[in-house]
Amino acid sequence: MELDLGARLKIVRLRHQLSQRALAKKAGVANATISLIESGNTSPSVSALKRILAGIPMTLAEFFSDELPNMQSEVFYRAESLTEISGGEGISYRQIGSAKAGHMLQILYETYEVGADTGLNMLQHEGEEGGVILSGRLEVTVGESTRVLGVGDAYYFNSNMPHRFRNAGSQPCTLVSSCSPPTF
Incomplete structure (x- = not known):
């Protein structure tokens, strides 16, 4: 898109x-x-x-999502129908469903190209978030803790804590994440 x-x-x-x-x-x-x-x-x-x-x-999701009135009743989504909500270089956040449909959970299919980083300014927002790495390696920093996660590894934290994500590998990293409430 x-x-x-x-x-x-x-x-x-x-x-x-x-x-x-x-x-x-x-x-x-x-x-x-x-x-x-x-x-x-x-x-x-x-x-x-x-x-x-x-x-x-x-939110970022509201900014990037299409205003399609029938999205609330949708149950299944084809890969090509996921809404791209990122603006960052080398990072793709593809949202499942619409942020305007009153959902309590946001689910993203994320891709970080080699070297991609959410930036030196740590992210921080209301809610909780978690994710599972599908391919590649992702460095996750939450507060003062940093860990490099690989395929099958996961994270889950209170997103009021400052956090940052960076591809720490030599290939693209993909993952599925969720955030509640939708704040991205």
């Missing part, structure tokens, strides 16, 4: 009746940052985009 991140941010910002300056102030980022993203001159990291969207407020 090809997506113009800057155009989508501008549409969302305008729907919430925010100027670039107002959104920047609410998100705690420079006004120029919003302008550069909307003009397509820069692509924010996942953590930077989350910080910007918190100023609206809106």
Whole structure:
């Protein structure tokens, strides 16, 4: 799914009746940052985009998900129907179902290319999350603890704790994760 991140941010910002300056102030980022993203001159990291969207407020899943009214009644999803919700380089988060359907659980099929990293700014949000590694190796940092996980290994933690994910292997890493409530 090809997506113009800057155009989508501008549409969302305008729907919430925010100027670039107002959104920047609410998100705690420079006004120029919003302008550069909307003009397509820069692509924010996942953590930077989350910080910007918190100023609206809106989750990443809400930002990227399609507004399809029949998604709530869907039970089965083909691989090609999963909604791409990432904006990070080398990282793919494909959501199962819609974030706007009032779900209490968010499930993602994630791919981290070699060297991909969620960024130096640790992620932190309400809820709990867990995942199972399907292929490759993933370095997971939660608080002060870091562990490299391989195929079949899993993680589960309170996502109020600062956390970060990085591909620590020589091949892409895939995993299935879940978060409750949906906050991504």
